[in-house]
Amino acid sequence: MMSMSGKFKLWVIHALLGLECIHAAEPHHDATDSGDAGAQKMKRVIEEEHEIGFIQTLLVHPTPISVQQSDYQTIEVYESDHFGKVFLLDEALQLTERDAPHYNEMLAHVPMMEYLAVQQPDEGGTINALVIGGGDGYVTSELLKYPNVVIDHVDLDKEVINVSKEHFEWSSAWEDERVNLIVGDGAAFVREQVEKKKKYHVIVQDASDPFWYDENGEKIILPSHVLYDMKHFDGIYALLEDSNGVFMFQAETYNIPSNLEEIQTWKKSLEEIGFDGVRYGSIAIPTYSTGQIGFFVAHVSNKDMVCKSDGGVCTMDLSAGLIDWTVVSSQFEKIAGTTKYYHPRIHRSAFDLPFWVEEAIYDSKE
Amino acid sequence: MMSMSGKFKLWVIHALLGLECIHAAEPHHDATDSGDAGAQKMKRVIEEEHEIGFIQTLLVHPTPISVQQSDYQTIEVYESDHFGKVFLLDEALQLTERDAPHYNEMLAHVPMMEYLAVQQPDEGGTINALVIGGGDGYVTSELLKYPNVVIDHVDLDKEVINVSKEHFEWSSAWEDERVNLIVGDGAAFVREQVEKKKKYHVIVQDASDPFWYDENGEKIILPSHVLYDMKHFDGIYALLEDSNGVFMFQAETYNIPSNLEEIQTWKKSLEEIGFDGVRYGSIAIPTYSTGQIGFFVAHVSNKDMVCKSDGGVCTMDLSAGLIDWTVVSSQFEKIAGTTKYYHPRIHRSAFDLPFWVEEAIYDSKE
Structure with missing residues (x-):
């Protein structure tokens, strides 16, 4: 039985509280305080597996390095602190430089x-x-x-x-x-x-x-x-x-x-x-x-x-x-x-x- | 390059919008609409790895099967649709029956x-x-x-x-x-x-x-x-x-x-x-x-x-x-x-x- 810290969770909930209400008018460009007082606000890249009730979220810098609209999809590149550049198609994660x-x-x-x-x-x-x-x-x-x-x-x-x-x-x-x-x-x-x-x-x-x-x-x-x-x-x-x-x-x-x-x-x-x-x-x-x-x-x-x-x-x-x-x-x-x-x-x-x-x-x- | 569906993401953000604002006064017992109209509202078990900007979330049924306070920690058991029973200590995930x-x-x-x-x-x-x-x-x-x-x-x-x-x-x-x-x-x-x-x-x-x-x-x-x-x-x-x-x-x-x-x-x-x-x-x-x-x-x-x-x-x-x-x-x-x-x-x-x-x-x- 492994224990992650419950303290993290508490913090995340508080962070989320900030996030969602502030950006109610702009759900596609949600940004939240990363938890560091005065730190750069982070955007969330979210992958939801509805079938199993599982969600994965990556924090990236809010300003994209690149946004392009092709005939097929929206192509975005973001920077992250840990995973390097993060590549999205139609807001879905394709890859990160790190992994x-x-x-x-x-x-x-x-x-x-x-x-x-x-x-x-x-x-x-x-x-x-x-x-x-x-x-x-x-x-x-x-x-x-x-x-x-x-x-x-x-x-x-x-x-x-x-x-x-x-x-x-x-x-x-x-x-x-x-x-x-x-x-x-x-x-x-x-x-x-x-x-x-x-x-x-x-x-x-x-x-x-x-x-x-x-x-x-x-x-x-x-x-x-x-x-x-x-x-x-x-x-x-x-x-x-x-x-x-x-x-x-x-x-x-x-x-x-x-x-x-x-x-x-x-x-x-x-x-x-x-x-x-x-x-x-x-x-x-x-x-x-x-x-x-x-x-x-x-x-x-x-x-x-x-x-x-x-x-x-x-x-x-x-x-x-x-x-x-x-x-x-x-x-x-x-x-x-x-x-x-x-x-x-x-x-x-x-x-x-x-x-x-x-x-x-x-x-x-x- | 693998593509997850961007449509999921959109939905999650909308779901989160509901979640956080409604339950601002009760951050420890956040429950949100699971996305199914009229379906049971789900609680989120959140694991945050602040160091790498990574968050994992599991949806569980909102009413715990068991809540106990010991000398050391809060012990909770929830039910989930996919992962079976979910065991938490101080709100941190310990195990799920499935994995x-x-x-x-x-x-x-x-x-x-x-x-x-x-x-x-x-x-x-x-x-x-x-x-x-x-x-x-x-x-x-x-x-x-x-x-x-x-x-x-x-x-x-x-x-x-x-x-x-x-x-x-x-x-x-x-x-x-x-x-x-x-x-x-x-x-x-x-x-x-x-x-x-x-x-x-x-x-x-x-x-x-x-x-x-x-x-x-x-x-x-x-x-x-x-x-x-x-x-x-x-x-x-x-x-x-x-x-x-x-x-x-x-x-x-x-x-x-x-x-x-x-x-x-x-x-x-x-x-x-x-x-x-x-x-x-x-x-x-x-x-x-x-x-x-x-x-x-x-x-x-x-x-x-x-x-x-x-x-x-x-x-x-x-x-x-x-x-x-x-x-x-x-x-x-x-x-x-x-x-x-x-x-x-x-x-x-x-x-x-x-x-x-x-x-x-x-x-x-x-």
Whole structure:
């Protein structure tokens, strides 16, 4: 039993009292005293998970560094004391400079390492990668750490890219001649490339949430949903090289029941399509709701994968056959010192989930 | 880049507008419309981490199931829609029924498994365990899953125990004749047992936070601090059996800089005292701040431990010598099906931390 200080809570309530009444006429630009007498008033970035009655709030400096209205959304950048710059789309948190490496390094290095561990390109050979979404440029910048990669990067919103170029160091990725940036619809791009019979070794989909539940408990389908349906996954499969092409995508949190249901559905869909080694991995990241976000990684073909029973639950134990960790370790030495979150052990560990989560995702009767 | 829905945020701000102004005269019992027209109004349990500008809020039903004032603190139990019963001390969240297994199973099974993996008791031999804190009874109930354990359990607040007995199923642990419950000061109890030359095989310290930072950035020492000082750790060391006695204690989150500093200090202290295999492990738990809490586990004597270099960081790789995982797996089979979070792979994975955290805790020059 851990005890946080109750004194904090008292203070927050008092601070809130100030906040809400003062700014009743301006709910979108709520600012409150941070508690320090005379200190800068702070704006609150609020993420509400209505489904589980959970709210996360980040205090940022009240004056935005940047506000842009694109055809699709409002794009804002704020400064914070602890988390560095904070990036919002339609008032929803996308990333903070401080903990973005947790998410973006895993989205880039897990699929690249799993590709390299099984399928090392010939000396001088090219790795063709596709990045769908990820308009901040971070995933693309991480992929560029592998010298022989070339990247098609497709994102819908030109303004997101422009704002990122101005405010985030990793957006220099787009200046690299190995990157081909396409502004457009990711799902449509995948369909076009399938028709052109294009092939990729690694595909990373860094998309926004496909749905949410409103305050009446209604499931609302969001635009990104097209990036999570069976037809789109079919297209991804067709685009991947037959010899161990690897697909990686953002796959929500297991802490929200409706998300966990989708995780189960996505796993079934991917396996029906024919993907091998379909596994859900977890990333610890404090500024995403409940401190946890996950991904799926799936291979086009990897028959060496071992399903190992452990405590009655059949899960994929990476250390038991799927991946040659000595290869991953030697590949990692080439980029060691450049990562803040990723290393081979945390890659392996990402697939070790709470017992109840493994039971939900992997049928224990398998 | 993940997108949460901005629509939620808008709604929350409106809800807050209602909350704070209406209840200005009663800040301790703030209740707000949950967003459902005509739905039950909800109370907010708020955890503020002023140091990093981060706030976590849980919605609970407004009428407490129980409110007790003890000599030490206010003890409250609320009901929530998703997290089950919610247990507060001085308005600070202690646990929720839904995710308490994450924390409590790790605090019990990691040290027991590490003890058993190295030092299996003779057939019919007794394992002497000491639990310090943990007045909800959960850690004690998990330890009782090992048939030959006997437990001294010391907690300061009789009322916490009484409230837990009434509201939490795991508190039936105290009815087990293998448990000797002592109501008293944990630090004093340790000193007394040292004088009596008592010995334990496993000691688990499930204590509240030792300090906090107030709104002026001042470090405030809290009563539990006596359970985190060098003298107390010395006493723990003296109480443990020389042949692989194991110490486990709650050790805060790496996401808050002052906590990470303490983590570094505790590691040094434990090693100075003579503990072996001193490692910080991580637990994913949504209702603790930033979704992450950690523990230290330390052995009195385990010379087989291997320090393995991985990407320039020297860390303890459990799979490389400290623990015989085949023993852990066979021990786990005896309790399999009784845990919601713990299994041997997540035990092993708990020690794989983000690169920047490993660098901070384990000197890469080691």
